[in-house]
Amino acid sequence: MKDLLHPISLVVAALGFLCLLRDIPARRRDPATTALAAVFLLSGLSFLFSITPMWNYLDRVLGTVNLSVPLAQSCVIALIACQQVVLTYWGSPPDIARRRARAWLGAGLAVIAGLLVLFALLTPSAPRPIDFTLYYAHDNMYAAYLTLYVTAYTIGEVLLARACWRLARSSKRTSVRVGLRVVALGATITLGYSAVRIGNVIAGAFDTSLAGWENFAWTCGDVGAMLTLIGWLVPTITDQAQSVQCRFKQHLSYYRLRRLWLAFYSEAPEIRLPIDRGDPAPRRRFRSIGFKLYRRAVEIRDGRFVIRQYLEAGVRERSEAHHSARGLSGEELNAAVTADQILAGIAARKTGERPHPDWLTDFADAGPETSQLMDDIDALLAVARHVPRQRARTPHPERASA
Structure with a gap:
């Protein structure tokens, strides 16, 4: 399921990043636009690192088994922090937004540092691109690693859903309201992934397995992520569509x-x-x-x-x-x-x-x-x-x- 959904999600992230890349030069002084572009870039990298062929390639080139795990999940933590930066600049005055944005980025870096340290303490024996979590679920060090990751991931998604619903109610632009509600829906769906991963930690403590829930976890994670990315794109696509419509009208008027x-x-x-x-x-x-x-x-x-x-x-x-x-x-x-x-x-x-x-x-x-x-x-x-x-x-x- 992972290798079926991840390429689709990667395409969505890449298209979104290219769409936003067009606006970055004109909005280079807008931190929210830069952070939003980073969300799509980091999302695309997280999906790319998790695809089995790329997973095996990185193992072979970097010489460290299963290094795609911390790389992909570090990208996820970073994009969660960047999403909060976007919402902070959209919903707060600039001086307050700058302080909060630094706090969110600092928290994200702290979690990533913790993940890298815990992963370094693991003793991976063989590449596990398909069932890495199930294979290491009984390892106490991986349980700590997964607990840190899932906790940060869940908190980030819950806060994202709440903030999006709140901003959607106060926004005057229809495209922003619709986009934020789609983001909130996607963040809510990803909690299904969080629930399964929390279950993996608990199941490992009781020497049981949640192998039958893996497809559900990846489906919730990818579908929720795609909806989130699409929701972030709605205002941008609407603005660009209006810009194209305006230029078309100008060309037509010039001719007439x-x-x-x-x-x-x-x-x-x-x-x-x-x-x-x-x-x-x-x-x-x-x-x-x-x-x-x-x-x-x-x-x-x-x-x-x-x-x-x-x-x-x-x-x-x-x-x-x-x-x-x-x-x-x-x-x-x-x-x-x-x-x-x-x-x-x-x-x-x-x-x-x-x-x-x-x-x-x-x-x-x-x-x-x-x-x-x-x-x-x-x-x-x-x-x-x-x-x-x-x-x-x-x-x-x-x-x-x-």
């Missing part, structure tokens, strides 16, 4: 604004903002879709300013009457009228015919400036939907700047 931008650029190419080709910083920034979208919106606004002096009241009145007859109203009507005004203004600028000052008007969608960039983008997109595609090929601004 092209026809409106081309309408202005074909008559007023001076709206294209220059890019310093000799400075690598602006060039790197220009590759960002967010920057390119912002730049396109600014150029369109500049184009509107250029043709504003060519807007005739008669064009607006006729357009309003036409689109109102088509059933448009409200903001959609204003967007359609604005598109007609833009096309008429561009045509007037080409001929150089300015309307009489008494006949000047403003854009139909003119109103108070929006404070959010995407609100401004949405307003421009509404106008762009009513602008026909340009058939003429116009140099692309990004290529011209390359």
Whole structure:
């Protein structure tokens, strides 16, 4: 059962670590993110060390029989401490969180040191990657080793479940609430592993065996660990999904604004903002879709300013009457009228015919400036939907700047 479930758990831990690795550079000053990444890394190592082929490999290379036991279980104790560090930083002020985090890490190191000392006092005779606990259950030194490990493991999982349920009730983010509850559920399931290991210690004292419960122990341990890892990932995956959705919307908006931008650029190419080709910083920034979208919106606004002096009241009145007859109203009507005004203004600028000052008007969608960039983008997109595609090929601004 161990060699069946551990590889699955290892894959889950590795995927989670790679997912978090993407956010570490941007959050390198956030101890909680670093500790959470350590949880996935340590979890993956604990599963890796316990798989039979890796167990045998380490025995052969390091020359110490069954060394995978303290290596894997030291990783487990370390990740339990790191989980408490994550919760400490999530639920406490920074100064208090730092003190508590140091205490948790210190406690974890003390337990690991105790495990290593007790393991060194064992006298392992042969590799036991499958039934190590059952084989050594009657050894008094291993009973002490297992008691220390199971006690620290159980306390850590109980405290983890309690803290997650408490933080879940106070969190305002749905993804965090769901994730913490899944972590709490996983921690609760792992207590089945703890119960069997405690039973191994008691059974050893009475010269009996719990061999029939080994599959149950490994199932509880692996399933609980996988649920815990998945729970920790829920907020991160949600944030990254929202980020991907935002970038997709930005790409789509950038593409859909092209026809409106081309309408202005074909008559007023001076709206294209220059890019310093000799400075690598602006060039790197220009590759960002967010920057390119912002730049396109600014150029369109500049184009509107250029043709504003060519807007005739008669064009607006006729357009309003036409689109109102088509059933448009409200903001959609204003967007359609604005598109007609833009096309008429561009045509007037080409001929150089300015309307009489008494006949000047403003854009139909003119109103108070929006404070959010995407609100401004949405307003421009509404106008762009009513602008026909340009058939003429116009140099692309990004290529011209390359």
